[in-house]
Amino acid sequence: MAHIHWYPGHIAKAEKKLKELLNLVDVVIEVLDARIPQSSIYPDIKKLLGEKPRLIILNKADLADENETKEWKKIIAESTGFPVIASCASKNDDISVIVNRVIELAKPKIDKLVEKGLLPRPARVIVVGMPNVGKSSIINKLIKKGKTKVGAKAGVTRQQQWVRVNPKIDLLDTPGIIPLKQDDQTKAGKLAMVNSVSENAYENEEVAAELLEILKRKYPRQLSEYYKLTDEASLDTIAKSRNWIVKNGEPDISRTAVMILTDFRAGRIGKFTLDSLDKQDE
Numbered sequence: 001m002a003h004i005h006w007y008p009g010h011i012a013k014a015e016k017k018l019k020e021l022l023n024l025v026d027v028v029i030e031v032l033d034a035r036i037p038q039s040s041i042y043p044d045i046k047k048l049l050g051e052k053p054r055l056i057i058l059n060k061a062d063l064a065d066e067n068e069t070k071e072w073k074k075i076i077a078e079s080t081g082f083p084v085i086a087s088c089a090s091k092n093d094d095i096s097v098i099v100n101r102v103i104e105l106a107k108p109k110i111d112k113l114v115e116k117g118l119l120p121r122p123a124r125v126i127v128v129g130m131p132n133v134g135k136s137s138i139i140n141k142l143i144k145k146g147k148t149k150v151g152a153k154a155g156v157t158r159q160q161q162w163v164r165v166n167p168k169i170d171l172l173d174t175p176g177i178i179p180l181k182q183d184d185q186t187k188a189g190k191l192a193m194v195n196s197v198s199e200n201a202y203e204n205e206e207v208a209a210e211l212l213e214i215l216k217r218k219y220p221r222q223l224s225e226y227y228k229l230t231d232e233a234s235l236d237t238i239a240k241s242r243n244w245i246v247k248n249g250e251p252d253i254s255r256t257a258v259m260i261l262t263d264f265r266a267g268r269i270g271k272f273t274l275d276s277l278d279k280q281d282e
Helices: 008-022 043-047 066-080 093-116 135-145 184-191 204-218 220-226 237-243 251-267
Strands: 027-033 054-060 085-088 124-128 147-149 162-166 169-172
Touching: 008 043, 027 043, 027 093, 027 135, 027 220, 043 135, 043 184, 054 066, 054 093, 054 135, 066 085, 085 093, 093 124, 093 162, 093 169, 124 135, 135 162, 135 169, 184 204, 184 251, 204 220, 204 237, 204 251
Parallel strands: 027 054, 027 124, 054 085, 124 169
Antiparallel strands: 147 162, 162 169
């Protein structure tokens, strides 16, 4: 098992900043990586977000196993009680679905303001998630629909930039970065596989070897076909099939590991989901 190194000081600072941003909004769009729908959920997400209504987006669904994404949508919706949408940066056909869901989630809050005699205002929304799950791509997708910048609001930090994406929605264009606090090294390894962890925190060879083990178990045919293997897939056999040899006739494991991780992240090997449906509590 590869060991992923975390930096607790950064976590406390990141949590504090995120909580400050959360105080400004009515609704949270939580972005997960569809390839690791469980492993990209922050362990303390309920504590972090409190009672804020949220829309959960399984992003990068174009790189994940379509059948498993459908199942994960049901599982996450049932466990959280919040709506779940599968999405990807390359398609904009789900923008209206995202917008309508956000308006629905914000309605109770806006209705309460009106009951108090205040004028209705647009819902204030933030996009949050682990590093590199695609928060910015979701923000950019929504901003394309409506590019009107909104000025400072009373009681809202002037440094924050708001964008009106709909007459009923103002989006904070700063993504909320959920800090990487992960005691579970199995999940941490999967976060590294999808590039949600700084490369300084892990060894490519260890993470690539673990990735191969998962793919051999779940998607053996696609793996063997892509790398044209006759032997069982490993860093050694893939390096030798490429004739990547270093001194003393040893296979170039380092170069091979980087290639495998790059191929997986780009979806070249196939559309894969690394979290297992039958191991939801692990």
